[in-house]
Every structure is written in structure tokens, then in C-alpha cells.
């Protein structure tokens with residue numbers, strides 16, 4: 001079947017199998033930041049935004065999001081300029097192997113769009129589904145907090 | 158110390174950081190190869206069985222199925238999957254495919270198909286008839302008489318005692334433990350048991366193989382050991398090393414799980430047999446059940462001391478479960494002793510020994526800490542128990558008996574990895590500073606023994622001290638090549654393998670520091686067997702120390718070369734020259750920039766490529782040290798354990814990149830915390846791992862701990878590159894004992910079986926009340 005996806009503002013007409021998951025389709029058309037780890041909705045690595053809300057692409061049928069808008073980390077930076085979450089992750093040492101990072105950034109972005117001044121607890125809660133096996137989580141949590149400060153204009157990048 | 162450095166000792170951003178945060182296609186699964194065959198493995202549903210008959214014709218006839226291979230189609234070559242130096246101290250007990258299967262998940266057939274769907278279809282349509290054998294699912298049973306023999310095949314070598322399922326055995330003594338115990342006032346004798354653990358790296362094991370334009374086998378793979386991988390593939394596939402290229406792109410986590418050669422041979426076989434590119438990607442379930450897990454171990458521990466707290470004798474005698482295959486069996490077990498016992502170096506007698514046994518469970522292998530946490534749990538907790546016996550603060554008991562700068566232990570010389578070790582005296586050991594700072598941070602004095610209550614909840618604190626190593630001395634070799642470009646930049650080629658640890662970054666920092674150029678002028682390329690020099694790979698906490706020293710040596714050779722060339726060009730003596738900020742200057746004011754110097758040597762004057770290589774093998778393995786503290790709250794109504802705070806201070810010498818170094822300590826601590834409290838493997842009656850996904854196997858998430866405080870103390874290791882030693886593993890050693898000791902402090906309950914499930918705590922509480 002044919003579906004249309006708006007990915008990071010770009011329209012794609014794609015031929016898919018009816019049973020195909022969004023994760024596979026996005027990777028197939030080049031969005032390699034969307035990564036598979038558990039393939040069963042339990043690690044957050046494959047998180048993308050669907051109409052601005054975080055979803056797990058490994059367990060979302062591509063057919064079910066026909067015509068809708070998807071955001072991935074490829075669309076986060078503005079040319080050379082990184083998004084404040086990306087900056088803060090680098091600054092705070094939030095990435096080691098980096099495999100969890102795109103999913104984490106997307107979940108963080110969805111949080112900050114809703115709540116530009118989250119508390120520590122709110123950050124942990126929002127990102128709780130994003131497993132990271134490398135870090136001790138603290139630098140990532142700090143990074144989201146810092147990015148929020150930058151986005152509120154309280155902190156220079 | 159750090160102030161005199163320009164690039165090292167600074168919290169530089171990771172050199173691969175931009176690619177990571179932008180989600181660039183840098184991991185093995187991101188390499189597109191549209192016509193790559195999908196490789197899938199049919200796996201045994203039985204823990205121990207013989208294949209009586211295997212019928213693949215029907216499956217082969219399915220549309221898009223290209224070929225299927227069974228043990229009849231592969232040459233029978235025994236090997237070990239262990240990615241270790243050669244010859245490996247692990248038994249050759251593994252075959253690519255075999256007539257016998259030895260655990261639930263053991264590969265039975267290799268399917269190659271054009272599509273994922275066809276491959277899966279084929280798996281369902283292969284008919285296998287098994288003769289089911291009795292299985293050994295308990296490590297304590299394995300050596301009993303009359304049990305089935307797991308490895309009875311004649312081609313195997315290096316197995317200690319096949320008939321009793323003992324893969325390896327080790328034993329060593331210093332002094333006479335029994336006699337010394339007689340002179341002790343207190344003797345603690347206990348048994349501690351520690352379960353296995355999954356690595357759970359987020360990127361599954363996967364590899365892509367193809368023949369290049371001249372027919373050489375290329376393997377792109379998520380591995381910690383590219384050079385060992387090439388060597389082992391050459392052995393299994395009967396192909397010259399010259400015909401194989403292994404490329405390691407970025408790795409999505411390893412933790413030891415990718416220090417064995419697991420997926421590569423299957424895809425490589427398909428590529429060789431079909432001539433086509435092939436890709437194998439394990440599912441999460443396969444990663445859990447059919448790669449490597451941690452060695453489950455059990456130790457009888459005996460510690461004897463005088464009543465004023467001088468520890469005189471230690472004995473650790475144990476058994477380790479290597480599962481169906483023996484990769485890393487002897488060496489992980491030895492590390493349980495060699496990287497724990499020297500901590501308490503004032504003893505008069507030490508015994509360490511035991512068997513590493515086969516069972517019909519998933520094969521164990523390398524895992525961060527490599528046996529040290531399994532040894533430290535009994536050792537540290539028994540000392541903790543002893544402290545209560547003689548009414549001493551356990552921290553004080555550990556403090557007064559532990560090793561310090563300038564001291565040594567006979568264990569260093571006796572126990573290496575799979576062989577004898579090397580003698581060494583601690584040139585850097587800031588254990589006291591770690592203890593003092595950590596003690597303060599957790600507020601030890603005002604919390605210990607107070608059993609602070611809030612309703613049914615009671616709090617306690619516990620501590621543990623640890624050490625590790627920095628590479629395997631006289632075994633691990635790392636090499637680096639540096640070549641110069643005409644703009645004054647340098648290509649740094651290293652065999653070292655960054656598995657997310659940040660090693661590409663710190664190795665570049667080392668080169669930049671020596672060559673006095675900004676970090677951006679050092680372009681790192683790592684782990685491609687065609688291009689980079691050899692390195693054993695990322696394991697044994699070796700990269701910073703071993704590969705780091707190689708980079709420093711290579712950079713120093715380049716610097717010497719630059720002086721020599723500049724001296725000819727400027728007509729000045731080498732001794733008059735100095736290098737600063739990318740300029741070579743003479744005392745009289747004459748100078749030449751590195752870019753000018755390289756440009757002229759490339760195009761016009763004394764033409765040559767400026768490049769140098771260097772290798773390094775550690776003469777010793779300076780241990781990092783750590784003191785860790787846990788504060789827990791136990792709900793005595795439910796047994797629920799809450800980790801309120803975990804504090805860890807480590808001495809890793811000079812931290813070449815403090816942010817990355819602390820990240821290693823934090824990450825390893827978190828894995829240790831997970832192992833202590835949440836990560837629990839359950840097998841079904843038939844030996845099948847039931848906890849093979851992230852729903853059933855709980856790795857810690859953000860809400861599973863209170864506070865994590867990891868810090869580094871000032872230290873300088875004279876034999877390390879710019880004073881550095883290792884930090885990758887040590888953090889995982891302490892959480893289990895520190896948390897066990899904290900639970901005791903809170904409740905008076907000694908948990909001697911990790912992980913510490915709330916159910917076990919509640920059970921003990923109920924027992925106490927009876």
C-alpha cells in the first residue's frame with residue numbers, strides 16, 4: 001500500500017507492506033537516527049514525535065500514521081546550529097555509546113514543548129521510559145534541565 | 158597537576174559527539190547494503206540434545222530462501238569465541254554448528270534468505286529430530302558423578318577435566334591459611350552466591366559481511382575486539398588473515414558482551430558460500446539468551462583476624478558457572494581473586510581456588526569487572542561481618558587493612574590472567590582520600606548504626622573498597638600510527654576500540670597534548686584491521702593505559718622527527734628548539750610552523766611523509782582504587798529496598814577527560830546497582846531463559862535510585878600516559894557489597910545471595926520475627 005509521511009517537514013510518498021512498523025519504514029527511507037534495541041516497546045530507543053507527541057516507532061504501524069507528521073532527531077538542528085538539548089548533552093557528558101541519544105532527545109524535546117521549566121522529578125518521570133545502559137542517567141537529566149534554562153533565555157548556550 | 162596541561166585533564170567534548178547527537182548513521186545497522194541476505198539462526202529448544210536428523214529441503218524450497226546450512230555443511234573446527242590474546246587461555250570447545258546442542262538457544266542451522274519474512278518462514282519449516290539428553294542446570298551439580306558430560310568431543314582442547322564438566326581449575330596459596338587461622342581471635346566462615354547478569358547493551362549484536370572487489374572478506378561489526386575477530390574468523394573459516402578485513406564502526410555499548418566473536422562467523426559463512434553480502438542482527442531475545450552472560454559464582458569465604466582488627470588470613474574457594482562453553486572461564490575466575498585480594502595486603506596467608514564448570518545454560522563470558530565483583534562481594538562482606546564480630550566500624554577495619562602507596566602484595570606476581578602475574582608496587586594509591594571524602598559525603602559517622610526509622614521504614618549505610626587493573630601486563634599490546642598533513646593536522650590511527658567509553662577522544666587528547674595542537678587538529682580513525690595498527694581491543698580496563706601509552710609514544714616520536722627536520726631547515730641544533738602551540742621556535746627567534754614544515758617536506762624540501770608508529774605493552778597494571786558508600790531504606794513491612802544515595806570516589810590517576818571518566822564511574826555504578834537490586838535472570842525448568850527482554854529483565858531506569866554521586870580524587874600514576882590509569886570497570890565492583898552492608902546496617906539482615914530481591918529481604922524479616 002501507499003502512504004504519505006511528513007518527516008521533519010518533508011513529504012514522502014512511500015510504498016509499504018500493510019504490516020510494516022514505522023521504525024522500519026523510517027530507517028528504510030534514510031532516517032537512521034531511529035534505532036532499534038528491544039523492538040518491543042520497552043526501551044525508548046526508537047522514540048519519534050508523532051504530531052509533536054513521543055511514540056515508540058517499533059510498535060506503531062506505519063499505516064496507522066498515514067498522512068501525519070513525524071519528527072526525528074535529523075530535523076532537530078538548524079543547519080550547523082545544534083538544538084539546545086543536543087548542545088547540553090555534549091556539554092554534560094550525557095552520551096557515551098550514543099545509541100539511546102536520538103530517542104532521548106525526542107522525548108526531552110516533547111517534554112520541553114509542554115513544560116519549559118520542568119522540575120528534576122518531572123524530567124525523570126518524562127524520560128523514565130528511555131533506557132540508557134551506559135550512563136548513570138544524571139548527566140542526561142542535567143542536560144535536559146540545562147537545555148530548558150537555555151530555551152527560557154536564562155542561560156547562554 | 159592538571160593546570161600544566163592544555164588538552165588533557167580537560168572536560169573536552171567527545172570527538173564523535175556531534176555525529177551522536179545528530180543521529181548520524183554511524184553504527185553497523187546503519188550501513189545500507191540493499192542486496193544483503195538476511196541471516197537467521199535456528200536455535201535449539203532443548204538444553205542438551207543430539208540432532209538425530211535435520212531436514213532442510215522443504216525450507217530451502219520456500220521463495221526467496223537462498224540457502225540453509227547445518228553441521229553437515231561446515232568444517233568441524235574447534236575454537237573459542239573469547240576475544241583474548243593468542244594463544245587464548247580459554248578452551249577450544251565451540252564449533253560453528255555441531256551435531257550436539259548444549260543450551261536452549263544453541264545454533265542448529267543457518268538460514269540465508271532475500272527477505273526477513275522468507276528467513277523466518279524457513280526457520281519454521283526446518284524439521285529437526287532430537288535425542289534429548291539429561292541436562293545440568295545447577296552449577297553445584299555439574300561435577301557430580303554419573304552426570305552427562307557436556308563436552309565429550311575429541312576435537313576439543315584445553316578443557317581441564319571433560320569427564321567431570323570442569324572447564325578450568327585454579328588454585329594458589331600464600332603461606333598456610335589453616336595454620337594462620339589457628340592464631341586468629343576471630344574467624345568468619347560464610348558462603349556467598351552471586352547470580353549472573355545480562356550486559357543489555359542497547360545495540361544488539363550484529364554484523365554485515367561482503368566480498369570486496371578483489372574477493373576479500375569484509376566484516377563490518379559491532380565488536381570490542383576487531384583484531385581478535387579477524388584472527389578467529391581466519392581460524393574458523395580456514396582463510397588467510399590477509400583475506401579478511403574487520404571494520405568496527407561506532408558501537409552501541411559492549412560492556413564485555415562484544416568481547417567474544419559471536420555473530421560474525423555466521424554471516425561470514427553465508428557470504429563465503431553464496432558470494433553475496435549478508436547481514437545478521439540478533440533480536441533482543443537472542444542477545445539475552447544466546448550471546449554471553451556473566452559468570453554466576455559462589456564462594457566459601459574465610460577471614461581470620463586478631464581482636465583488634467588485624468586481618469591475618471583470607472580464603473576464597475569457589476565455583477563459577479561458565480554455561481555451555483568455556484570462553485573467558487579461567488580468566489574471569491582468576492580475576493575474582495587477582496583484582497580483589499591484593500586490596501588486603503597485610504595478611505599472612507591467602508588461599509584462592511576453585512572450579513569453573515560447564516552447565517547446560519547460556520555461555521558466560523566477559524562482563525565489565527570480569528570476575529572482580531563476584532570476588533569482592535564475599536571478600537568485602539565477610540570483612541564487614543568480621544567487623545561487627547569484633548565491634549569495630551567496618552569502614553575502619555577495611556581502612557586499616559587495605560593497601561597504600563608504596564606497598565605491594567604477593568598476589569600481583571602469583572596471579573595474572575590465565576597465567577602468572579607480574580610483581581608491582583603501588584606507585585599511585587589514593588584509597589585513603591577516597592575513603593575520607595566518601596565518608597564525609599555520605600555522612601558516615603552520623604548515619605552508621607543509627608537505624609533511623611520512619612514508620613515501617615528503616616535506614617542504613619554500607620561501604621566497600623575496590624581495585625581493578627589497567628590492562629593485562631605483558632600480554633595486552635596496543636599500537637598507534639600518526640601521520641601528518643600539510644595544514645599541521647594529524648591523522649591518528651589506532652587499533653583501540655571506542656565502545657562508547659570515549660577512548661577516541663582521550664587518545665586524540667593525548668596526541669594533541671604532546672604535539673601542542675588543538676584537539677580539532679587530531680583526526681582519529683580507529684579499529685579497521687586493513688588500516689589501523691594492531692590493538693588487542695577494548696577490555697581489561699586497558700585502553701587509557703595501554704593504547705594511551707602507545708599514542709603518547711607515537712606522538713613523541715613525531716615530535717622528535719619534527720625537531721630533526723626543523724633543525725635541518727632552520728640550521729639550528731635540536732637542543733635549541735622548542736615546540737609550542739604548533740610552532741617550532743629557536744631561542745634566537747627563528748621559527749617555523751608545523752604546517753609550513755609539513756608542507757615543504759611534502760612538496761619541496763627533503764621530501765617525505767612525516768609519520769611514526771609506536772607500540773606499548775604494560776610492564777605492570779596499575780590498579781585504580783575506589784571507596785563506595787550506599788545509603789538504603791528498607792520497608793520492614795514489605796521488604797522493599799530503596800537506594801537513597803550511592804557515593805563513589807575513585808582514584809584513576811589523572812583523569813585525561815574528567816567528564817568522560819566520571820561518566821565511566823557513574824555508568825559502571827549504575828550497572829552494579831541494577832545487578833544488586835533489579836536485574837534477575839530466571840530460567841524455566843527446561844533451562845530456557847525466561848527473562849530475555851526488557852519487560853522481564855529489569856535494567857535500572859531513571860526512577861530507580863535516589864542520588865548518584867561519583868567523583869575522582871587527585872592522583873598521578875607515573876607509568877601512565879600523563880599520569881592516567883583506568884576507570885572503565887571499577888565502578889561495577891562496589892554496589893553489591895556496599896548495598897548488602899547497608900541493608901545489614903539498617904535491618905541486621907545479612908543477604909549473602911545477590912541480587913537482593915525484596916522478597917528475599919521480607920522472607921528474612923519474617924524469619925527473624927518467628
Ligand code: FES
Nearest residue numbers: 039042043044058
Ligand atoms: S526499540 Fe522501540 S521501545 Fe525499544
Ligand code: FES
Nearest residue numbers: 096097098132134
Ligand atoms: S549512551 Fe549508550 S545507551 Fe545511552
